[in-house]
Amino acid sequence: MKAKPENVLTGSHYLDGNHASAEGAIAAGCRFFGGYPITPSTEIAERISQRFPRIGGIFVQMEDELASMAAILGASNGGVKSMSCTSGPGFSLMMENFGLGIMMETPCVLVNVQRGGPSTGLPTLPGQADMMQARWGSHGDYEVIALAPDSPQESFELTIHAFNLSEKYRMPVLIMTDECVGHMTEKVVIPSADEIDLVERKYTDKKPGEAWPYEWNGKSIPPMLPVGKGYKFHITGLTHDEKGYPVINAEAQEKNVRQLIDKVKKNADDIIWLEEWDTDGADIIVMSYGISSRVARPAIAKARADGIKIGQIRMITVWPFPEKRIRELAGKVKAMVMVELNHGQVYLEMDRCAAGQCVTAVVGHSGGTVHKPDDIYKVIKDVVK
Amino acid sequence: MSTSVEPAVKKEHPMEKILRMDRIPHIWCPTCGLGTVVTALATALDESEIDLNKVAIVSGIGCTGRVAGYMKLDSFHTTHGRAIPFAFGMHVARPDLKTIVFSGDGDLVSIGGNHLIHTARRNADLMVICVNNFIYAMTGGQVAPTTPITAKSSTSPFGNFEHPFNLPLLAASSGAVYVARWTALHIRRLTKAFKEALNKRGFSFVEVIAPCSTLYARRNKLGTGLDLMKFYHDNCVIKHGCDLKEVDIDYQSKIIVGKFVDIEKPTYIDCLNKGYKQVFGDKYKPYGGGDGNNGN
Ligand SMILES: Cc1ncc(C[n+]2csc(CCOP(=O)(O)OP(=O)(O)O)c2C)c(N)n1
Ligand code: SF4
Ligand SMILES: [Mg+2]
Numbered sequence: 072m073k074a075k076p077e078n079v080l081t082g083s084h085y086l087d088g089n090h091a092s093a094e095g096a097i098a099a100g101c102r103f104f105g106g107y108p109i110t111p112s113t114e115i116a117e118r119i120s121q122r123f124p125r126i127g128g129i130f131v132q133m134e135d136e137l138a139s140m141a142a143i144l145g146a147s148n149g150g151v152k153s154m155s156c157t158s159g160p161g162f163s164l165m166m167e168n169f170g171l172g173i174m175m176e177t178p179c180v181l182v183n184v185q186r187g188g189p190s191t192g193l194p195t196l197p198g199q200a201d202m203m204q205a206r207w208g209s210h211g212d213y214e215v216i217a218l219a220p221d222s223p224q225e226s227f228e229l230t231i232h233a234f235n236l237s238e239k240y241r242m243p244v245l246i247m248t249d250e251c252v253g254h255m256t257e258k259v260v261i262p263s264a265d266e267i268d269l270v271e272r273k274y275t276d277k278k279p280g281e282a283w284p285y286e287w288n289g290k291s292i293p294p295m296l297p298v299g300k301g302y303k304f305h306i307t308g309l310t311h312d313e314k315g316y317p318v319i320n321a322e323a324q325e326k327n328v329r330q331l332i333d334k335v336k337k338n339a340d341d342i343i344w345l346e347e348w349d350t351d352g353a354d355i356i357v358m359s360y361g362i363s364s365r366v367a368r369p370a371i372a373k374a375r376a377d378g379i380k381i382g383q384i385r386m387i388t389v390w391p392f393p394e395k396r397i398r399e400l401a402g403k404v405k406a407m408v409m410v411e412l413n414h415g416q417v418y419l420e421m422d423r424c425a426a427g428q429c430v431t432a433v434v435g436h437s438g439g440t441v442h443k444p445d446d447i448y449k450v451i452k453d454v455v456k
Numbered sequence: 457m458s459t460s461v462e463p464a465v466k467k468e469h470p471m472e473k474i475l476r477m478d479r480i481p482h483i484w485c486p487t488c489g490l491g492t493v494v495t496a497l498a499t500a501l502d503e504s505e506i507d508l509n510k511v512a513i514v515s516g517i518g519c520t521g522r523v524a525g526y527m528k529l530d531s532f533h534t535t536h537g538r539a540i541p542f543a544f545g546m547h548v549a550r551p552d553l554k555t556i557v558f559s560g561d562g563d564l565v566s567i568g569g570n571h572l573i574h575t576a577r578r579n580a581d582l583m584v585i586c587v588n589n590f591i592y593a594m595t596g597g598q599v600a601p602t603t604p605i606t607a608k609s610s611t612s613p614f615g616n617f618e619h620p621f622n623l624p625l626l627a628a629s630s631g632a633v634y635v636a637r638w639t640a641l642h643i644r645r646l647t648k649a650f651k652e653a654l655n656k657r658g659f660s661f662v663e664v665i666a667p668c669s670t671l672y673a674r675r676n677k678l679g680t681g682l683d684l685m686k687f688y689h690d691n692c693v694i695k696h697g698c699d700l701k702e703v704d705i706d707y708q709s710k711i712i713v714g715k716f717v718d719i720e721k722p723t724y725i726d727c728l729n730k731g732y733k734q735v736f737g738d739k740y741k742p743y744g745g746g747d748g749n750n751g752n
Contacts, residue, residue, distance in 0.1 A: 093504040103549055105541075124732045127741060129548050134574040141534065141571075145514070145545025148532065149553075153545070168542075171535050298530040298546070299553050305476070305525055307533035314478060315535070316536035317525065 074098050074231075076269035077126065086259040088115035088226040088252040089156075092182055093122065094259075095230025096154050100265055101180070102128040103153035105127060105142035106286035107135055107161055111250040112184035112195045115156040129225040140181070142169035147172075147179045148306070149298055150272070152234060156182040158250075159192060162201055162208070162348065169243055170209030171308045173331060176295075182246040185412075188352035197250035198382065198438030199361055199389060199412035200351040203354065203419075205245050206390050212328055214335035216243040216342055217390040219360040223257045227443075229387070235270040240334055241292050247255055247389060249412065251362040251441060279303070284315040287330045330405065335391055344387035345396060353382030358421055359410040360386040367410045370447035379455055392420040401425035406454040410434045410447055430454050458744075474498040474508065476528045483522060487681025489640035489666025493587055494523055496643055497558070500650035502600035506554060513556045514543040516568060518594040519558035519668070520587040525560075540575050543582055551715065551725055551744060554583065557642030561588040561602040565621055575658045578724040583653045583660045584589060586623060589668035597671030604707035608675050625700040627661035628717045634660035635717035637703065640667060641688040642713065658723045665711060678708070 079098045085184060086094070093115045096104070104117045104123065120130040133139040136157055143153040157165060162183045172179060185201050187193030201208075205217045216236055220226040229246060230240035231232060237244040273294040276280040277387040279301040286293040309317035310324045335342065350356055355374070359367050364385040374381050382404075397420075406429055409418035425431050434450045436442050475498060484490050501508065514532045515524035516539035524531040530553075532541045539559045547555040557564075564572055564586045575582060578579040592598040592610055599612040602623065619675055628635045631675040634656045638646040646664060653660035665688065667673055669681030678684060688711065695702075696714040703712045722730065 102546065105545060124728075124740070125736065127743065129728070129743060131544075131548065133541065134570050137538060138544075138571050138574070141538035141541035142545030142548075144534075145532070145542035145547075147545075149549025151549035153549070168538060170710045171538075223520055231605040298512055299510055299550060303509070303528050303530055305531045305533070307525065308535055309533065 072269045074264040074269055075100070075332060076264040079264040079267060080261050081263045082261060084259045084261060085256055086223050087114060087254050087256045088220065088223040088248060089184065089254065090118045091120045091223040091227040091259045092156070092230045092246065092248070093118035094261060095227040096180065096234070097122055097126065097128075098261070099152065099231045099234035100267060101152045101154045101234065103151045104128070104130045104155065105131055105133045105139040105146070105148035105153070105158065106155045107139050109158045109161045111186055111253050112158045112182065112450065114155040114253070115182060115184070133182060136164035137167060140172070142170050143176050143179045144168060144175065147177050148175070152178075154180040154182070155387050156184065158184050158186045158194075159188045159198075160190070162204065166208040168206070170213070172243035173209065173215070174308045176241045177243065177305050178241055179243045180233045180237055180246065181243055182230070182248060183249065184342045187248040193439050195250070196439045197362060197412060199249055199363060200416065200438055202247060202411070202413065202416040205247050208417065212332045215245060215390045216240065216242065216335065216388070217247045218387060219247050219389050220252055221361055221364050222252065223255060223259045225387075226252060227259055227261065227436060231267060231269070235268070238270045238272050239292065240338065240342075241295065242334075245390075247361070249361050266430075279320045280316040283313045284309065285330070287313060287326070289333070292334060337392045339394070342391060343389055343393050345393055346385040346387060350382035350384060350400060352380060354380040354405045355408065355455060356382045356384055356404050357408045357410060357447070357451065358384045358386065360389050360417070363410045363412060366441045366444060367447050369444040370451060372443070373448050374451045379451065381451065386417075389417060392417070392424070394424050397421055397424035398426070401428040404429050406430040406432065408432050408434060408447075408450055408454060410442060412436045412438045412441065424426060471495065471498045472644065474501055474528055476526055479526055482526055484519060484671045487667070487669040488519070489668070489681065490520060490523070491586060492640040492643060493646070493666055494526065494632050494665050497585065497650050498527075499647045500654060503647075504651050504654050505579060506559075506654060510552065511554045511556065512543075512546055512548065513558055514539045514552070514558070516559040516563035516613070518560035518563050518592070521559065521563055523558040532659040537563055538571065538583070539563065539582065540568055540571040544575050544580050545584055547580055548725070551581065557582060558583045559586065560593070561586060561590070561623070562600045565623060565626065566601045573626070573630040573684040576627055576632045576661065579633060579658045579721055579727075581657055581658070581659070585650070585662050585664060587664050587666050589666050589672055591668050591672045593668045597675055599666070604705055606707045607672070609672070610675070612661050621703065622700065622704045623660070623663045625702050628700055631659060632661045632717060633658035633719050634722050636715045637663040637665065637713045639665040639688040639692060639713060641685050643694070650707065652715075652718070658721055662739040685694050697712070
């Protein structure tokens, strides 16, 4: 299905990442936004509150982030594409019902414009230190999908993509951006509506009385049931069976959790988007995501000028981690270097997948600003020694 | 010679239309008050003209929180305290449905207290049923913000010494347009209150005092669930429309019940539509929500 023309601000714009993300959501057909103000994410909420009333959407400033996350799940189960945005402290509060969304298999999109932490940390300055919280922040065992845009243009595009993935895989999808991308203003080209592909929600084609909310078959994603149409279905955050009814035993747990994990793992190739430059024949690969992948570029260029055979990988999808590709490359290169605004979170995954086949290193950072390209360059020079 | 006699027990449960018979038996203890409250809601739904396809029910976590799972409606069992904001999202997405929240005192006024006051403030068109058994039952009978002073619980073994909430006062002062309190004994009046709340536009709040026979009654040596029903019988005073400052509940003393608030006020969605219409004029298309199948 294509986007609706009335939802798409076709043309060239000068937008920051947050505003671009809001436009992406609107283009994707989002019509419910529940959020709570927090720097540096608030511009998403502000733009949505400005745009929604005239296009039939509802923006609600909720009483807190616990409520925001719960409300977008309620709205999504009501059949309306829904979204929230936040930053560190709010992300912590949202973890509770993010888990409910995972368990209920409810599509929605949550943007975390990362700032420096822990706690209130650096409200106005960048960080990328919520990456492991994105992966594991809600209790229990599950898989997540997290995307990391590196520009306002990509913030627009990935927000649409996040809605598509959430409907396709029937789960909340995270956009793990950062203060730099959120507040950087660049040219954003919004295409015409007929160039934007949308994944619409799959509802059951069975009749009421014959359909259950979780008809897991190990292959396809079970279609949802619509409310208000006589299906009278039940869903719960408790471990449940295909009927959505609570079942409190190890067998049901195995089946339920397995579904949540498998639907992402088995479709990793479809979900994972990477950008690679010069990775064939490289001795060193610099990996990164979000703003850090842009900051790494001058350091890579400088190393290349020194005659080092160096390639770059930019993870557009951070979770699920591009495990297969990293294992493959680790067997061919001498070293892999991760650049991120934390002291080695996604690095842990890279190192695990490299599994001793090559040297690994992280260019760590406490956040508050971006890396100095020279600090990245020094680590590159170090690992080639 | 054989004679045909009516079977003594009817095969069909009278509430089969509204209860999920495939989930019965339920998990509740014998003589728990919850069954009676559920029956009152089922009867209210049955007797009102309402299309059951257009009713959604949302619960939080607790013994009371299990209600959503037993009602044959679109039903959502959420997280502890978050039934109201989940229901709010559902309601805003689908204002064509009647969305009911059915949960416990701990769920709605302790961990979920902030959501209760804000959703009442907005006057969202939700019907909230709060079963107050004076305790956190599901987790084994701990003290709650509703436990009367001196009542014992597993975490107030010497008695509770904190001031409890007065729930009708809390709901009314937060903005609810319909506020009532009944007990699990007052089935007829409770059913009527549920019917009124179902037909009310705006935030309605019905507190239902109900026995937790296993934990609250036993720990406080108050006898069985039936003894608590007798206590309600002897100690409830009906005072419709009374000053809500008077409806505090003290330990084992009189309980004031009745319909306290029944007023008209524009709902959350009425207010948005009115406000935006004033700003945007005729260009504004009043919000009515999606129909759930087109995802816009
Ligand atoms: C976030 C969170 N904290 C604590 C719990 C444990 N818990 C489950 S039910 C409950 C209290 C329920 O009390 P109430 O809402 O009064 O319901 P009742 O069981 O009395 O009907 C608690 C504390 C939980 N499930 N989630
Ligand atoms: S523990 Fe109390 S509230 Fe829970 S089912 Fe038993 S009697 Fe009812
Ligand atoms: Mg209770």
